[in-house]
Amino acid sequence: MLMAQIPTLLIWFIAALIFSSLVEYWIHRLMHASERIGARHRDHHRRNEGQGVLWEFWDYVRGSFIAMCLPFLVSIAAGMGWFLGALVYAAFSAYAHQLQHENPTKCFWMKMPVHYVHHKYGLWEHNFGLGVDWWDHIFGTYKPMPWPTAAETSQPDRGYLQLRWW
Template sequence: MSILSMNLLIGTVCFTIAFVFASLVEYWMHRLMHKSPRIGERHRDHHRRNEGQGVLWEFRDYVRGTAIVMLPMFFVSIAAGVGWTLGGVVYAAFSSYAHQLQHENPTKCFWMKMPVHYVHHKYGMWHHNFGLAVDWWDHVFGTYKAVDWLTEEEQSQPERNYLQLRWW
């Protein structure tokens, strides 16, 4: 195997692990925000307003909060560092978009059977459905709670495409 092939493999593996790890960290941070009065203060305001900040502002917060976790992999190798950092940044972008989409147009979240973050807000679920972009960890840790979420309210919304949402 050539050095280029090996570096591509290392980068791809690190990207994948970072993407999945970022989703796990996001899940547990969201749960922590519901438990800790100090950590969750801003989050409680988010629940009161029931709106996202906009994709770019969400992205800024996600990357700022995880930047320190991205750097150590560069001590392993450049390929590992690049893959790990890209995995984290791509997940942050995906999660920022998914979070805003669930607040504004939850029927477009085709990758989940039920848009868990939307349901989390709509039904005031303080102990269930903590995922923002994915529902994997809610299933793994037993916090997934299925509800009949697609009501007249969602079905009567005007048709919008995947990009018609608040970006900033």
């Protein structure tokens, strides 16, 4: 019985990863378009730092918990797949966001760490991705910028886990 549910769980898991990245992109973009929604985000731009991986993760899960649970109305397998996919993406996104603020040269999965250059160059209308840059390419908001520059290559080499975690 459990083996029969694995394809359903995997499909919903992958769908949640993709959908979560899309929501992340649009929420970030909305924060730049709306005075009301973006007040806290403007402070983030002024400080130019992440909150720490665990606090970022908490914000992502807290803001999407109901949506993370809705597929349980479809089935247990769909609910588990979706919930786990969204949870994994929230953890990845929280890590990627903090990494781009503290150690952007370690973002090997992107040609250019879009969130880092979004901050570095004050790109209020470009490069909204935190964990991935797909949606910036798809929706035409990807803007290539000089990367890496001497400022990044002259930084001391640090490991992937040398970040602010809380």
